[in-house]
Amino acid sequence: MSYARKMDRVHLLPMELPSASSINASGNKGKCSFLRRLAFGFIILAALGLLYVPAYHSVQSPLLGETSTPGILGGTHVVASIAQLHGWGYNTSRDVCTYIHPENKTTILSPSDLCTPPPFLLVVVCSAVANQKARSAVRNTWANKYNLDNSYNFTVRVAFLLGQSDNETLNNSVAEESEKFNDIIQERFLDTYNNLTLKSVMLLKWVSTNCEPTKYLMKTDDDMFINIPKLLEFLNARPQSNGTLIGCLICNAKPILDPRNKWYTPKYMYAEKAYPNYLSGTAYVMSLDVASKLYQEALKTPILHLEDVYITGVCAKRAKLRPVNHPGFSYVPRKADPCLLKSVITAHKVSPTNMYTTWSKVTDSNITCSMSNHSSEEKRVTLVRGRGNIGYYIVKKKPGSMCA
Template identity: 30%
Template sequence: MSRHSVLKRRECKLHYCCSSCASSRQMSCKKWLLVCLLVPGTALLLYLSLTKGEAAQRYPLQKQQITDTPIEEEPGLYHVAYPREYKFIIDQPKICEEQKPFIVVMVPVPPGDTDARNSIRMTWGREKVVEDKVVVVLFIMGLNSENDEGTLQERLRNESRQYNDLLQSNFLDSYRNLTIKTMVMMEWLSTNCQQASFAMKVDADVLLNMNNLINMLVSLNPVPTNYMTGLVWYASPVIRNPFNKFFLPHDVYPKDTFPPYPLGMCYIISLDLPQKFIQESKHIRPIYIEDAYLGMCLERLGIVPTKPPNMEQFVVALTQYNRCYYSGLIAILTASTNQMSSFWADIHLTNSPC
């Protein structure tokens, strides 16, 4: 339910309660008003808690986050060990040196999700030069947890030979290991891609408009340092509900709110930050919520993420599709890679989307 819908319901219920007061003396108008104010007011508070808390941690409007039973507190469930001993088994170590990109876009994706990778290769990932700026798109993954590991690895090696865009490290690829995947990504960027001006992390189901992205980054000339931007969330509450997917106990993270951080769906960093993240991670206990963890690293570095020039170009909640509106965005979280592909194709159907 949107905030507008919540407020509209509140207005309608107040109107109804005044009508009831006039027509009936069984309950006083004050009691009606109290009920009418408390119920929608509570709904509004719950809504705000959802949007600022849970959405900030993994966009719950897209996915169900509440479970019927409390999440079991297994050892290490919320604290993610990061031993810094992982190695790349599929790599592109010379790609930045050879192509000298303006921006390298990193897409975390499970090893078995070939469809997502192909969807991006056929849409926004096919744009290699935008406004005279070279763009490199790479897919980063860990090891598959299924039994067909040997067969899948052979397919991945063939895919890598065909496209030269896969990065695979030897950690187990899972939701709980997203922070490990993020830090391994930072290791690769720090070691292999100092030639670029910017790096970007983007989820596979995000619709990306390369032209708008490059235009935004070019406007930042000269290239900034200590720069991280995206859809920035401030004072995002730490979820203490044990039935919630993003529950964190106090002994893992004692503060009530997280430091500012851009949502993990899509963020952009200057290339001086990966090494700084790696250094600070030695002093901060990692948590499994990877975007919030980067916010914790930024806080220790004394860096506040920067709002983009136009925050409205980064969108989490899906709205009714409109070609003109969508063509003006930089990144929007879609319901699926199929929907992302469909939107991209329609936007590029004509040179004049509006």
Template identity: 30%
Template sequence: MALLRRRLKLVVTVTMVNLFIFIIISRHSSQDKNEHQKVNIPSKPFWTKLAPSSAYWNRQQQFLDLQNNPVLFANYSNVELPDWLNDTSLTSDPCKPNFKVTTRVKDYNSLPDRFKDFLLYMQCRSYPITVDQPNICRESPFLLLAVKSLAPHFDRRQAIRQSWGRAGFIANRTVVTIFLLGNATAGDHHPDLSGMLQYESIRHKDIIQWDYRDSFFNLTVKEVLFLEWIQARCSGARFIFKGDDDVFVNTYRILDFLKGLSEPKARDLFVGDVITNAGPHRDKKVKYFIPESMYVGTYPPYAGGGGYLYSGDIAARLHNVSQHVALYPIDDVYTGMCLRKLGLAPEKHKGFRTFNIEEKYRSNPCAYKSLMLVHPRTPQEMIQIWAWLSSPDLNCQ
């Protein structure tokens, strides 16, 4: 009898538990059904009206972002497009000076001449090439060394040719070296060196020159033109080093580093001495001064322009995305902006020393063996360090 009661009690308990679970499931099912049937209406419009930035570069970038976003652009009709977005300040020829900018930048008249020059020609991205080397990448190089230089810097270029920029086969890899130049104009008080430059180009066949004013603010123009040149002349380059003509580069170390990369890592490679959490300098005495009328906000992470290393695949993507980023007067920051637009960020590598190494190590050959780049170095120092690293007697145990 007791056994029967226990069984009956167990059956009643299980039945009650099942009934309780059924009620809970039924309630959730009813709620889900009601929620699916209920239409949620947003309280605010999904696309908000864009407000113009007070800074000229930011405003130009807003215009490009809208222009290159068909979903956003379709949200405006020609009738309701605000004046600041319906930019009528651009001339039919973007390489003619845009004098309307003088009224678009509030403190234009008080800006230094380098800013005025940049703003007048900010829309121009195409300049004729005057010296080219169309066959220099006939055989696609493993590493392309692209060096930003100025016409008068003959000694730097020659030191690079005799040291870290020696083209040919290094460590069983094909290396090609080119020098990127604009025009050193009389307006910047440069002597006429065109004859000597022509001789240099004929002899070494490694000069690429465009017909534009080679100034600090136009280094971004050089960057854009170089990215275009790569796609036209050297699209098969596996990796690219781009840097200044006053740095020492340990080409051996770079080739060794590249050899050990996995395929995914190699494809998205962009390494250098990365600067983060930076913004524009507001001190007019600083070389990198940018007024608030031109740019507001922080900078994306960027690799210092002394030199950085990236893949040919990244070069192609940078070329494409650069068309959607307004030119900015500081070239390494501009490259960081383009990477941000791609959803990428440069990777910091301790082998890039764009702010030099401690003075006590500078005359030690072994201090350079594990580094990829050191800045700055004179032509004589470049040749000396290269001789150290090339010596079979160098022992850095």
């Protein structure tokens, strides 16, 4: 039989076809395989989406994150996708010694003979590097050298405390200012708002190292008017200096938890529901034994960026020190009434221009005042302190509670 005919016979042989059940099984198998691949694809897309969203938000808002942080000031707390504080993220060390270097000299500029002989009162004005006009206004008014040297029965010295700027021109200007006035303390830290606690601890370090025989230390800001004669009158009347920690007392203050707020305090920085009672950082006075105790306690206490809460609240509580209120101190602006200004110790939010005006009114000997002016001002300050939302804290007064 020829090859061609053999091939014809082959083509005519019946072919073995798959059964209907096998066709259905194969089809279902393929369908299931397709569904599995589809589901797997969705899982991959979902995983990529989960990776993308945090990555996107980390670019849009570098202050977001997620971690579990032990050793928080006030307790242990789990941080989950909450806004971090600029400069003090949850992974940033809050060990004071890391920044203060207690065993080393960190001072860049320091006044010569500021505490020789030891003054009765040393006033340190915390000032920003760029605030030259504010420092000039203070020097020419309540801290003018002639009055400090000749008008009081006690030795009073005033200096300005600054950190460093990332602008070398400003740093050079500060060096020239120091050369001219010999009243600037400059320390090695970046002078920013969230570093105010470092500035205050640096103040305690410098004073403890250089001015230990001094009797009283006042910490204040460059937008504050200080009535030195009234302050000296009060301090001189105290039966003893030791244990002094006075200012404008703030009670039952609660941390701000809104990340959009300038004074936001995340839970990983402070986990308690309320701060300890503390003194407004606008101005407070302490004896040198208290300054030493607060400094030593700060070296063992994790940093909280709100310097007044940290120094006069948290550290004071740990050192078993009690901050005390004095009605002559206030963090609210005073009325431009010379009789009121003569009767109080501090006035807040005084611009360089208004500093000269205030000084002129306070030193005007032709103005006579009555006691009624003083009592009305004390009442006004007390009412302001009782409001529900002031500055960077929320005050919740308990029925019958006293803030004194």
